[in-house]
Structures are given as structure tokens and as C-alpha cells.
Amino acid sequence: xxxxxxxxxxxxxxxxxxxxxxxxxxxxxxxxxxxxxxxxxxxxxxxxxxxxxxxxxxxxxxxxxxxxxxxxxxxxxxxxxxxxxxxxxxxxxxxxxxxxxxxxxxxxxxxxxxxxxxxxxxxxxxxxxxxxxxxxxxxxxxxxxxxxxxxxxxxxxxxxxxxxxxxxxxxxxxxxxxxxxxxxxxxxxxxxxxxxxxxxxxxxxxxxxxxxxxxxxxxxxxxxxxxxxxxxxxxxxxxxxxxxxxxxxxxxxxxxxxxxxxxxxxxxxxxxxxxxxxxxxxxxxxxxxxxxxxxxxxxxxxxxxxxxxxxxxxxxxxxxxxxxxxxxxx
Amino acid sequence: xxxxxxxxxxxxxxxxxxxxxxxxxxxxxxxxxxxxxxxxxxxxxxxxxxxxxxxxxxxxxxxxxxxxxxxxxxxxxxxxxxxxxxxxxxxxxxxxxxxxxxxxxxxxxxxxxxxxxxxxxxxxxxxxxxxxxxxxxxxxxxxxxxxxxxxxxxxxxxxxxxxxxxxxxxxxxxxxxxxxxxxxxxxxxxxxxxxxxxxxxxxxxxxxxxxxxxxxxxxxxxxxxxxxxxxxxxxxxxxxxxxxxxxxxxxxxxxxxxxxxxxxxxxxxxxxxxxxxxxxxxxxxxxxxxxxxxxxxxxxxxxxxxxxxxxxxxxxxxxxxxxxxxxxxxxxxxxxxxxxxxxxxxxxxxxxxxxxxxxxxxxxxxxxxxxxxxxxxxxxxxxxxxxxxxxxxxxxxxxxxxxxxxxxxxxxxxxxxxxxxxxx
Numbered sequence: 001x002x003x004x005x006x007x008x009x010x011x012x013x014x015x016x017x018x019x020x021x022x023x024x025x026x027x028x029x030x031x032x033x034x035x036x037x038x039x040x041x042x043x044x045x046x047x048x049x050x051x052x053x054x055x056x057x058x059x060x061x062x063x064x065x066x067x068x069x070x071x072x073x074x075x076x077x078x079x080x081x082x083x084x085x086x087x088x089x090x091x092x093x094x095x096x097x098x099x100x101x102x103x104x105x106x107x108x109x110x111x112x113x114x115x116x117x118x119x120x121x122x123x124x125x126x127x128x129x130x131x132x133x134x135x136x137x138x139x140x141x142x143x144x145x146x147x148x149x150x151x152x153x154x155x156x157x158x159x160x161x162x163x164x165x166x167x168x169x170x171x172x173x174x175x176x177x178x179x180x181x182x183x184x185x186x187x188x189x190x191x192x193x194x195x196x197x198x199x200x201x202x203x204x205x206x207x208x209x210x211x212x213x214x215x216x217x218x219x220x221x222x223x224x225x226x227x228x229x230x231x232x233x234x235x236x237x238x239x240x241x242x243x244x245x246x247x248x249x250x251x252x253x254x255x256x257x258x259x260x261x262x263x264x265x266x267x268x269x270x271x272x273x274x275x276x277x278x279x280x281x282x283x284x285x286x287x288x289x290x291x292x293x294x295x296x297x298x299x300x301x302x303x304x305x306x307x308x309x310x311x312x313x314x315x316x317x318x319x320x321x322x323x324x325x326x327x328x329x330x
Numbered sequence: 331x332x333x334x335x336x337x338x339x340x341x342x343x344x345x346x347x348x349x350x351x352x353x354x355x356x357x358x359x360x361x362x363x364x365x366x367x368x369x370x371x372x373x374x375x376x377x378x379x380x381x382x383x384x385x386x387x388x389x390x391x392x393x394x395x396x397x398x399x400x401x402x403x404x405x406x407x408x409x410x411x412x413x414x415x416x417x418x419x420x421x422x423x424x425x426x427x428x429x430x431x432x433x434x435x436x437x438x439x440x441x442x443x444x445x446x447x448x449x450x451x452x453x454x455x456x457x458x459x460x461x462x463x464x465x466x467x468x469x470x471x472x473x474x475x476x477x478x479x480x481x482x483x484x485x486x487x488x489x490x491x492x493x494x495x496x497x498x499x500x501x502x503x504x505x506x507x508x509x510x511x512x513x514x515x516x517x518x519x520x521x522x523x524x525x526x527x528x529x530x531x532x533x534x535x536x537x538x539x540x541x542x543x544x545x546x547x548x549x550x551x552x553x554x555x556x557x558x559x560x561x562x563x564x565x566x567x568x569x570x571x572x573x574x575x576x577x578x579x580x581x582x583x584x585x586x587x588x589x590x591x592x593x594x595x596x597x598x599x600x601x602x603x604x605x606x607x608x609x610x611x612x613x614x615x616x617x618x619x620x621x622x623x624x625x626x627x628x629x630x631x632x633x634x635x636x637x638x639x640x641x642x643x644x645x646x647x648x649x650x651x652x653x654x655x656x657x658x659x660x661x662x663x664x665x666x667x668x669x670x671x672x673x674x675x676x677x678x679x680x681x682x683x684x685x686x687x688x689x690x691x692x693x694x695x696x697x698x699x700x701x702x703x704x705x706x707x708x709x710x711x712x713x714x715x716x717x718x719x720x721x722x723x724x725x726x727x728x729x730x731x732x733x734x735x736x737x738x739x740x741x742x743x744x745x746x747x748x749x750x751x752x753x754x
Contacts, residue, residue, distance in 0.1 A: 035528070112641070112644065112645060113645070113646060114644055114645075132646070134646035134647070134648045134649060135529055135530035135531050135600075135646075135647065135648060136529065136530075136531070136600030136646060136647045136648070137646045139599070139600045140600055140644075140645075140646055140647070144644075154530070155530050155531075155648065156530035157529060157530030157531075158530070189527075192530060195528070195530060218527050220522070220523050220524040220526070220527045221524075221527045221528075222524075223524040223528075224524075224527070224528060
């Protein structure tokens with residue numbers, strides 16, 4: 001395993017939260033997860049995204065920030081919206097993109113993940129956006145390649161840009177993050193969105209309660225800084241945000257809980273439950289929604305929902321992340 | 331005339347309760363005398379400042395031959411063994427094909443004879459093809475030279491099958507060596523708990539080890555078998571074995587260096603060199619396993635040396651295979667975990683590496699008694715050295731201890747009166 005000299009590893013020098021008046025200097029070439037980031041770095045990404053949000057409202061939706069750069073979109077696990085969002089974000093920054101998609105990463109297919117990346121890197125790629133079904137795959141790649149690595153979701157570990165866009169949306173709608181209480185509901189055990197949200201929200205001073213059946217909510221997640229609840233009704237009245245995670249029944253079937261019907265009854269968000277929430281409660285979902293399972297349609301399409309706003313904000317967040325890591329690798 | 335005289339070493343022979351500075355003479359491949367010697371020999375070794383120990387025995391080594399000769403062979407494993415001070419290693423049967431009949435046992439013995447380094451004693455499979463379904467031909471393998479039986483890599487999941495294996499092996503007088511892991515709770519990548527959850531890796535619960543061990547101990551009460559617990563990784567297992575011993579059951583156990591030195595925290599960087607089965611556990615477990623070794627509840631030390639090709643350990647953590655190698659630095663690792671912590675003295679440590687494992691496999695080894703095979707390891711207890719995997723005789727490099735500073739190193743290894751290794 002070849003390792004780069006530590007001197008070239010700019011990403012290892014953690015940027016401390018900057019003094020208010022000092023210009024913030026981003027130094028990371030990789031965005032592997034929110035676990036690595038300081039609160040200052042997270043806020044810096046959100047602020048940078050705010051600057052890019054306006055680009056999408058122009059008639060010519062393009063800035064030259066990444067002109068001449070190549071972004072490799074490496075999707076070792078199928079993805080539609082995250083891939084489209086990154087692709088569009090890179091395009092708006094004037095980067096060239098190349099796309100790799102594969103159905104799985106099994107070794108039996110021959111080429112290893114590392115070999116695939118090394119081959120594409122040889123074509124002159126500056127930043128890789130990596131989606132992978134194995135936790136830690138982007139970390140393994142970051143140790144072994146020179147290009148920047150942006151984690152677009154690794155196994156059940158982290159999905160940092162999703163959590164960043166969630167936090168961006170919360171800040172936009174509720175004006176702050178600190179002091180809020182956020183419920184993350186659903187399959188916490190297998191969710192990278194849950195982990196990144198817990199880490200990011202805690203760093204920015206929010207409280208987090210994870211909610212779901214005990215088979216989907218490991219008790220050992222508490223040390224990440226969240227409360228655990230097995231009843232949604234118990235927490236509804238006290239939270240400012242309810243983030244409903246997608247149940248991946250296409251992957252796990254119902255081996256982790258008895259039935260979708262029972263799941264919806266206990267953990268689904270409907271208008272009856274919405275009425276028991278705070279008036280301005282924000283209902284989120286990382287998509288794609290299983291209507292009638294995590295959310296009923298009236299809630300998903302109602303005034304408390306910000307699901308489409310999340311998607312729109314994802315673009316600004318991904319533009320900001322691509323911009324920052326390209327600065328970090330220079 | 332003697333072949334070798336080893337002069338003025340600190341002769342530690344736990345089998346005979348000896349710990350004194352004296353001479354050891356070797357003739358015709360056997361120990362001729364231990365004491366003051368005025369005799370002459372073809373070769374004189376000055377052992378001043380060195381420990382003269384019975385040859386070290388490692389009952390748990392994966393030689394990978396046949397099937398994965400790119401990772402290790404019987405020859406390279408035995409070369410690694412003598413470099414680590416081991417005169418005898420037991421070869422685990424999870425080869426391809428598995429060592430599950432007499433021909434396969436003979437093959438390993440033949441490869442070992444040709445290599446002419448350490449003694450390599452095969453462990454045969456408990457079940458045909460390691461499938462956990464039907465008993466393998468244990469009696470025939472025993473006749474061919476197998477010293478124990480194990481489906482290592484997997485526990486025998488079927489209660490019915492392991493019960494029959496214990497009945498059968500009990501009559502043959504050979505130990506059943508169990509990799510305690512309930513198959514229904516296996517399938518993870520690292521220890522269950524907060525670290526696994528944070529890393530998004532699937533966990534291997536310590537209860538999987540406990541459940542199989544407890545089941546087997548119940549079955550053991552109903553048979554006359556000798557039962558050996560491989561690579562004990564949890565404090566709960568230590569307590570179960572302690573209780574079983576107190577009840578008079580014939581239970582022995584081993585601990586591996588990594589379960590004495592490393593915790594699950596090592597997995598935080600997703601480095602597959604720390605992926606091992608049973609997995610690295612908590613700091614409390616490490617402490618409990620150390621205490622178990624100190625108390626003698628765990629009576630053997632064994633490396634579970636598990637070589638893997640570099641490309642296999644360049645994979646994602648979840649896709650990489652289990653295992654790490656440590657034959658060539660094991661002694662220093664044990665010293666670090668057990669002597670430097672004050673838990674054991676040298677005679678205590680060497681008992682767990684010589685006479686105890688020899689008793690388990692029922693061979694007249696692990697002793698410096700007059701007339702015993704002249705398997706001798708000379709150890710410099712004060713030598714400080716740095717582990718360099720690139721200098722290993724092993725074909726593989728998946729060793730997490732690369733760069734570690736250790737104290738104590740074997741300086742010469744004698745097998746059957748032949749000097750098979752000498753540190754330059």
C-alpha cells in the first residue's frame with residue numbers, strides 16, 4: 001500500500017474554528033465525514049453554500065470557479081438524485097465531469113475499488129466524488145490517491161453532504177441550529193444520513209433524539225451524543241425538526257420489523273401526529289419517499305414539509321464542497 | 331562427544347521447575363545433560379546473559395498450504411517460526427482443500443520434512459470439508475500424525491455434530507479445538523458496540539463467543555473429551571472457563587497476542603490489518619484476557635498467525651479477509667503484554683509457550699529433560715529491537731506491529747539438535 005508523504009496531506013491539519021474577524025482558510029482536500037470537521041468548518045461550508053445559492057437563480061447558471069478541473073463521479077452503488085445533484089453542481093462550477101457507475105463493488109468482478117480509482121485518476125482527475133456500499137471506502141481511497149475525495153455516502157457510515165444540506169435547510173427555515181431539538185426517525189442502524197446528521201447537529205449545538213423500533217436503533221449509538229426513543233409519540237411535542245429516514249425495505253425486507261403496516265402505524269408521520277407537534281415543526285426526508293410508509297402525502301406535500309427545498313439546497317451545498325476541497329488541494 | 335554445549339545460560343525449564351545458570355549439552359538430537367558440564371562438543375554456544383528455554387510451541391498457525399501458497403507455505407511458515415523462536419507449530423486445517431483426511435495430513439508433514447526448519451504438526455478438521463455437517467475421519471488422521479481437531483475459522487454450529495465430535499474425540503484422546511463463534515451471530519466485521527456503530531461496520535457480538543462456549547461446556551460434562559478454547563477474546567469467556575475448570579472439566583485455552591495488546595479502537599481508521607476473527611474487543615476484555623493468562627485459566631499462548639496477500643488487505647474493511655501475522659515478533663509481544671506489566675515472570679511466560687501446549691498436543695516436547703528431543707530456544711531478554719515486516723521470512727506482510735519497539739528476541743533456535751535459526 002503506497003502512502004503519500006505526510007507533507008502533501010493538507011487535509012490532516014484540522015482548521016480550527018476561526019476567530020470571527022479572521023478570514024477562514026479551508027485546508028482539507030477531502031470531505032470524508034462530519035466526524036472529522038470542526039463546528040467552524042461546518043459553518044464555513046454552510047456560509048459558502050449561501051454564496052452559491054444565488055447562482056441557481058441566474059439566467060446563465062454558471063460560475064468559472066472550477067474551470068479546467070475534472071471531477072470524477074464514482075458511483076460504486078446505484079444513486080440517482082445524489083449523482084444528478086453532484087453532476088449539476090460540478091457543471092455550474094464549470095468543471096468537466098466523468099461518470100463511473102457500477103451495480104456493486106464485489107471483488108469477484110475482478111477490479112478492486114482502488115484499482116478503478118487509480119485508473120481514472122491517471123486520466124487527470126482532480127476530485128473524486130465517491131458513493132460506495134462499503135463503510136470506510138472513501139477513507140481507504142483518500143490514503144491511497146492524490147486527488148481530493150468527497151464522500152457521497154459510504155455504506156452505513158456517513159453521508160456528509162446530505163447532513164450539510166439538511167442543516168442548511170434547517171438554518172434557512174428556522175433561522176438557527178443551536179438550541180433546537182431534532183428527531184431522526186427510522187432505520188438508524190443502517191443509515192449514513194442519521195450518523196452524519198447526529199454528528200453535524202451536535203457540533204452546531206442542537207439536541208438530537210433518534211427514534212425507531214429497537215431492532216433498527218442500536219443502543220450503542222448513544223455515545224455519538226444522541227438520545228434514544230422507541231416511541232415517536234413520546235417525542236413529537238418537544239422537537240423542532242422531524243427528519244424521517246427512508247425505510248430500505250427493498251434491501252432488508254421486513255426482517256428487522258414485522259411489517260410496513262405496523263411500522264407506519266408506530267413511526268409514520270401523518271396529519272394526526274403533525275397536529276401534536278409544535279406549530280412550526282419542520283418535516284424533512286432525504287428521499288426518495290415511500291409515501292404511506294414514512295410519511296402520508298398530506299404531510300409530505302404540506303406547509304411543514306421542506307423536502308423539495310432540501311433537494312434544491314443540496315445543489316448549493318455540493319457546489320460549496322467541490323469549491324472548498326479544490327481550494328484545499330491546491 | 332556431544333554435538334553442542336550451551337554454556338552459562340539462564341536455563342529455564344518450566345516442565346522440570348528449573349531456573350538456574352548452567353550448561354545444556356546436546357547429543358544425537360536429544361538433550362544429553364543439564365547442569366555443569368566439563369565435556370567437549372563440536373560446537374560451543376556462549377549463552378552468557380541469554381535465557382535457554384525449551385523450544386517454543388505455537389499451536390495455532392495458518393500455513394495456507396495447500397491452496398494459498400502465494401500467502402504462505404509450510405516452508406515459509408516454518409522459517410518464520412524458527413525466526414520467532416518456535417521449534418514446533420501446529421498447522422490449522424482451513425486450507426484449500428481443507429486438511430480433513432489422512433492424505434492431507436501426510437501432505438503437510440511431508441512439506442514440513444522437506445522444509446527442515448520447525449516441526450509442523452497438522453491439526454485436522456472436525457468435520458468433512460469444514461462444512462460442520464459430518465465428522466471427518468479423525469482416527470485415520472490421528473494415525474497419520476494429526477495432533478488435534480478444529481474447524482477453525484468457523485465454530486461447529488450444529489449442537490448435534492459437536493456433541494458427536496466430543497464423544498468420538500474423547501475416546502481417541504485428542505483435543506477438540508473450538509473457534510467459539512455462534513454462526514447465526516457471526517457475519518460482522520469488528521466488535522459490536524459504539525465503535526462499530528460509529529464506523530457503520532457490522533458488529534460481531536461477544537455473546538456469539540459466549541453462547542457457543544457455554545453450549546460446549548454443557549456437552550463436555552457428558553463426554554470424556556479434552557476441549558480447547560481457541561483465541562479467547564472476551565472477559566466473559568475467561569470467567570466461563572474459570573468456572574468450568576473449578577467444576578473439574580478438561581478445558582484448556584489459548585490467547586493471541588492481539589487480544590492481549592490491541593482494542594477495537596484500532597479499527598477507527600478502517601485499516602484492514604486490524605480486521606481479525608475473533609475481533610479486537612474492548613480494553614476491559616484485553617485486561618481480563620491478560621489476567622486469565624496470568625492466572626493460568628488461559629494456559630497457552632498462540633499467535634493465530636494468519637497470512638494474507640497484500641492485495642486482499644488493500645480492500646475496503648468490510649471486504650478484506652480476517653487475520654494478521656505475528657509469528658516473528660510474538661515473543662516480544664507477549665513480553666510487552668505480560669512481563670512488562672508485571673503479570674508474569676519468565677518461567678511463567680515460558681510455561682505457557684512450552685510445556686503447556688506440549689501437554690495439549692501430547693508430544694514429548696517443550697521440556698529440557700534429559701532424553702527429550704533437543705528443541706531449544708535461546709532468548710536475549712534485554713535486546714531492544716524494532717519490528718520490520720519487510721525483513722520477515724513469512725511471505726505475507728499483514729502485520730499491524732510493523733514499527734513497534736519490542737524487548738526480548740530469540741537469537742538462536744535449535745530443532746532436534748540442529749541450529750535452524752541464528753540472529754545475525
